[in-house]
Amino acid sequence: MTEQSTDVDVVVIGAGPAGENVAGRVVRGGLSCAVVEDHLAGGECSYYACIPSKALLRPVELAAEVGRVRGLRLEGPIDVPAVLAARDKAVAGLDDSGQAGWIAGLPATLVRGRGRVAGERLVEVTGPDGTVTRLRARHAVVLATGSVPVVPDVPGLAAARPWFSRDATTVSEVPGRLVVLGGGVVACEMAQALHALGATETTLLVRGDRLLGRMERFAGELLADSMREAGIDVRMGAKVTGVERASDGGPVTVHLAGGEQVEADELLVATGRRPATDGLGLDLDGAVEVDDSMRVPGSDWLYAVGDVNGRNLLTHMGKYQARVCGDVIAARAAGRPDDAPSLRDSADGRGAPQIVFTDPQVCAVGRTEEAARAEGFEVRVVEYDLGNVAGASLMGEGYKGRAKAVVDERRRVLLGVTFAGPAVAELLHAATIAVTAEVPLETLWHAVPAFPAVSEIWLRLLEEYGL
């Protein structure tokens, strides 16, 4: 086992979207940087999560849209091999040379291997061939190691070789019968995608009484209705008591409290994710706590960005944190003031924008009504049926959708907005601006939406409010 030692300004562990963006910002700030990656530069998002899942969902969504427009008809069923080939192209065939080239071009050094914090400002990397490289950071070490799926404690689960999200997004043969455990974003997106791509018998087992539990209740209800209409068996209040797979590797049987059973070819477990901190050499229990400059309290050199800090498990929020983190490290290294507003994370706590790419699309930013009330705001809620907006009704027959705005009555600004319906995803950024900039409703009144677009919902919400 040879040992090499290198000094560099900043060491980042993990080359997912968060880690890559820290590297980009510290180099831009005049520092040298090494990025340690154990698997693929680009991380979970590029190869196994956001990109492949959306590549699988887009044709499914478009096929549903076509079905709602009179005079249009799909020539035949979705061409599944073509969709899988498009997915493979979207993930560059799991070849990370493009991303590795981007890191090299910053310029930063990509060090292949598993990173571990071996001491203060010291990272030890064990390469694929067992070679150990010691990277000494003059200024900072940044943890950007992402997250891994939670494996629920269900008797027989591990032995039954369940699928996790990677198995679903890299699928090459869609199982005819699929059971999905969970009611969150991964469960909903992947149940809908795989069902439309060939899992004709799909059962969604939801522990609680709703889908998308962190969002406004109506969004999950619309999604559940749509899934059921498409033929997915959505079961709420399902308690899994055991799982077993046939000894010949055949079907998997899921046992439910009350004695029911569901048999399927595969079981997809989508019950959340936990921070990837195993083997990092730090005494950590759960997410790595950080302050709003992304630094670990009590340390002047250790930072954490992205899924591993547990703030919001979303690519765009990890990248936002990375911009804050990279810039603050550069400012501190140069002895410049480090307290400018752009050097603090102020977006994570108020409710990150998120789009669920299902049919109907669901998107939200800011606080739900429940969260706003729990925080003590004086809340007024405005809701509107999107189907009554002219632009939406033109999108297709029987357009079903709804919008909800949560208003801070004292200041007359928006605390949160949720949309659910076909083609609502691109409405989200306007809502994000209104919530982030705390635009007074009286000012929003003068932001006139073009006719006949779905965005006329903004006018309707303000009219409902009383303007």
Ligand SMILES: Cc1cc2nc3c(=O)[nH]c(=O)nc-3n(C[C@H](O)[C@H](O)[C@H](O)COP(=O)(O)OP(=O)(O)OC[C@H]3O[C@@H](n4cnc5c(N)ncnc54)[C@H](O)[C@@H]3O)c2cc1C
């Ligand atoms: C199925 C699915 C779909 C998703 N869809 C979306 C979406 O549409 N939009 C969205 O915003 N978010 C989505 N997400 C969430 C998104 O994927 C994550 O929030 C994002 O990938 C987090 O980025 P990250 O850089 O923190 O971590 P990751 O992308 O997980 O990258 C971490 C990297 O660190 C490496 N690593 C870990 N430990 C070590 C170590 N010790 N040494 C060296 N390298 C290490 C890993 O190999 C990995 O490359 C989805 C998630 C899933 C599971």
Ligand SMILES: NC(=O)c1ccc[n+]([C@@H]2O[C@H](COP(=O)([O-])OP(=O)(O)OC[C@H]3O[C@@H](n4cnc5c(N)ncnc54)[C@H](O)[C@@H]3O)[C@@H](O)[C@H]2O)c1
């Ligand atoms: N479009 C997007 O933005 C997108 C897409 C996919 C994933 N993601 C991100 O990835 C993260 C992980 O997604 P996820 O869906 O795995 O997690 P999640 O936290 O969104 O949902 C987990 C679900 O599993 C259920 N659950 C938890 N433990 C269970 C158990 N023991 N038995 C049965 N059910 C159980 C929960 O009630 C919940 O319905 C999310 O935080 C999300 O932000 C985002």
